[in-house]
Amino acid sequence: FSEPVDTRAVPTYLAVISHPMDFGTMREKVKAKVYKSLAQFEADFWLVIGNCKKFNEAGSIYWREADKI
Numbered sequence: 001f002s003e004p005v006d007t008r009a010v011p012t013y014l015a016v017i018s019h020p021m022d023f024g025t026m027r028e029k030v031k032a033k034v035y036k037s038l039a040q041f042e043a044d045f046w047l048v049i050g051n052c053k054k055f056n057e058a059g060s061i062y063w064r065e066a067d068k069i
Helices: 023-031 038-055 061-068
Strands: none
Touching: 023 038, 038 061
């Protein structure tokens, strides 16, 4: 969640996830004042969660952690 998925280690990721997002990228976007509204920030937050659940099998540790957040 905190850094972009390493697509060298997970080569199928970009075939499944068309718009990757992570909390580190979000942090940089906050620092750069990219977000113009709370809605934009929330959209990226839910993208992180949604991407995780889309890529990982339901019930996996990653899926469960996304569900907790």
